[in-house]
Amino acid sequence: xxxxxxxxxxxxxxxxxxxxxxxxxxxxxxxxxxxxxxxxxxxxxxxxxxxxxxxxxxxxxxxxxxxxxxxxxxxxxxxxxxxxxxxxxxxxxxxxxxxxxxxxxxxxxxxxxxxxxxxxxxxxxxxxxxxxxxxxxxxxxxxxxxxxxxxxxxxxxxxxxxxxxxxxxxxxxxxxxxxxxxxxxx
Amino acid sequence: xxxxxxxxxxxxxxxxxxxxxxxxxxxxxxxxxxxxxxxxxxxxxxxxxxxxxxxxxxxxxxxxxxxxxxxxxxx
Numbered sequence: 001x002x003x004x005x006x007x008x009x010x011x012x013x014x015x016x017x018x019x020x021x022x023x024x025x026x027x028x029x030x031x032x033x034x035x036x037x038x039x040x041x042x043x044x045x046x047x048x049x050x051x052x053x054x055x056x057x058x059x060x061x062x063x064x065x066x067x068x069x070x071x072x073x074x075x076x077x078x079x080x081x082x083x084x085x086x087x088x089x090x091x092x093x094x095x096x097x098x099x100x101x102x103x104x105x106x107x108x109x110x111x112x113x114x115x116x117x118x119x120x121x122x123x124x125x126x127x128x129x130x131x132x133x134x135x136x137x138x139x140x141x142x143x144x145x146x147x148x149x150x151x152x153x154x155x156x157x158x159x160x161x162x163x164x165x166x167x168x169x170x171x172x173x174x175x176x177x178x179x180x181x182x183x184x185x186x
Numbered sequence: 187x188x189x190x191x192x193x194x195x196x197x198x199x200x201x202x203x204x205x206x207x208x209x210x211x212x213x214x215x216x217x218x219x220x221x222x223x224x225x226x227x228x229x230x231x232x233x234x235x236x237x238x239x240x241x242x243x244x245x246x247x248x249x250x251x252x253x254x255x256x257x258x259x260x261x
Contacts, residue, residue: 012253017244024243034245038253045260122240143202145242150204165195172198176229179236 004053006060011041014130015058017141019065021126025119026069036072040065121183128178132171139164140171188212193223201234 019040023033043064051060129137138157142148143164150161159167188196193216199205200213217224245253 008257009254011257012250016250016253020245021243030243033243034249037245038256041253041257042260045257118239118241121236122242125237125240125242141244144237145244146246150202162195165198168198169194172201172230172233176233179233183236 004056006044006048006051006057008041008045008048011044011057011061015061018058018126018130019061021122022062022065023069025122027072032072036065036068039068043068124179124183125175128175128182131178132174136167136171136174139167140175143168188216190216190220190223193217193220194226197223197227197230201230 016037019037020033023036024030027033027036040061044061047064055063129140132140139153142153142156143150148156150164153159154161154164157164193213196205196209196213200210205213213227217227
């Protein structure tokens with residue numbers, strides 16, 4: 001087995017989006033997630049000499065990010081009492097019938113599962129995107145995730161529209177295949 | 187009449203709501219008799235729905251540049 005090596009200069013290009021999605025799904029705030037990703041890279045640099053080469057770069061970075069997310073929740077809960085769950089009668093409207101029973105979660109609801117599933121789906125898609133050739137993934141990300149117009153993308157990448165649609169087509173076909181493997185076969 | 191290559195391009199455009207009305211009619215007609223394209227179109231639509239559902243986020247280029255600079259300063 002070849003040993004994995006760290007290559008910090010390419011971290012941002014290769015893993016920033018993947019890590020960012022991981023963080024956003026867990027702290028549900030883009031600004032905080034961005035800071036966590038940044039901290040992860042810095043922590044990774046600092047402890048790069050401890051890297052054994054047993055895991056891939058990405059696994060290693062995710063492990064650091066995981067600790068960062070935990071630390072974040074520890075920090076915001078460190079003030080006494082913040083971690084308590086308080087149940088109040090809803091304060092604004094204490095009219096008749098506004099009782100706790102009505103605030104209880106619906107036991108038959110599957111909405112929570114949907115949300116968890118969507119987070120995992122996001123990760124699966126992100127992983128498939130990272131496997132695409134660089135040009136394809138750039139076009140697909142700009143078009144689908146950042147929602148830029150065809151014109152803007154053509155200007156930025158210096159390609160013509162028919163070229164762009166070929167790229168999009170290849171990316172989408174690859175993604176379909178990849179998701180078929182990684183998502184629907186689970 | 188359009189060929190399959192044209193049809194797939196229109197289908198891709200449709201996923202981003204960029205197909206014209208005429209193109210959509212051409213595609214619809216093509217899908218009536220071309221099973222391969224009909225299957226592709228179905229899968230393509232599914233992919234769009236999945237991407238919407240996953241609510242993907244990405245960092246912008248400027249933010250990435252900023253990160254790169256910070257990393258360089260610290261390495």
